[in-house]
Amino acid sequence: SQQGEEDPQALSIQEGENATMNxxxxxxxxxxxxxxxxxxRGLVHLILIRSNEREKHSGRLRVTLDTSKKSSSLLITASRAADTASYFCAVRPxxxxxxxxxxxxxxxxRA
Amino acid sequence: GAGVSQSPSNKVTEKGKDVELRCDPISGHTALYWYRQSLGQGLEFLIYFQGNSAPDKSGLPSDRFSAERTGGSVSTLTIQRTQQEDSAVYLCASSLDTVSYEQYFGPGTRLTVT
Structure with missing residues (x-):
């Protein structure tokens, strides 16, 4: 069964803007x-955040985790054309x- | 090798034929996973291997699907009597262990059943 559900399904932004998905x-x-x-094709791992962590950063990526709301967000700052991709969250129960x-x-x- | 490799990268087969998909995990990774991804969808778990333990086959969609992992390294996913609904990208991933570590994915095999 699908545990992680992303929102929105699709997002279009201008280069340089921030992108947030939940x-x-x-x-x-x-x-x-x-x-x-x-x-x-193949997936590339971006960030792993543990249940006792609330926020992690990696370069232009910022991930938050709220276990009380059972939700996470991924923020990409100063987006580039190369960030065009599909982003998946994966939950390890x-x-x-x-x-x-x-x-x-x-x-x-968009450039 | 540096990463997970899979072969072939693309496979077109006729309905009813058998196919074998191969995965070479990262050296030293004890856990190996197979997933299936249909067009525009998320990943569907198929099967998991961990060391010498019995594999978890709970995600295999039918008895036409089977997988082996020889010597704790290379794995082969076999689909017998392929059907059109088997068309998908089959992804293999490995990880250092099964609890905390991220999974490293291969490039996948795109299977098309005509």
Whole structure:
């Protein structure tokens, strides 16, 4: 079953703007991960945030986690054309090794 | 190798034929996963291998699907008597362990059943 559900389904922004997407889930988690997928092929891991963490940064990426609301957000600052991709959140439930992926948010960055 | 590799990258097959998809995980990664992604969808878990433990096959959609992992490294996903609904991108991923670590994905095999 799908645990992570991303919102919005699609996002179109101008280069240089920020992009924010959200992920909601249903169960207690060990960690939550964000992945990027270009052109429908392999996924690239972006950030892993553990259940006891609230915020993490990696370059232009900022991830927040609110376990009380069972939600996470991914912020891409100063977007570039190369950020055009689909972004997936993946939830690892507590005491389960399987990641559950959402359907993704498709981000288009216009030059 | 530096990353997870999969072969072939593309496979077109006729309905009813059998296909084998191969995955070479990152050296030293004990966990290996197979997923399926249909067009515009998220990833559907198929099967998981961890070391020498019995694999978790709970995600396999039918008994036409099977997978092996030989010597704790290379894995093969086999689909027998392929159907058109099997058309999808099949992704393999490996991770250092199964609890905390991120998964590293291969480029996938795009399977088209005609």
């Amino acid at each position: 992920c909601s889930y249903k169960t207690s988690i060990n960690n939550l991960q964000w992945y990027r997928q270009n052109s429908g 507590y005491n389960d090794y399987k990641l559950s992926f959402g359907a993704g948010t498709t981000v288009t960055v």
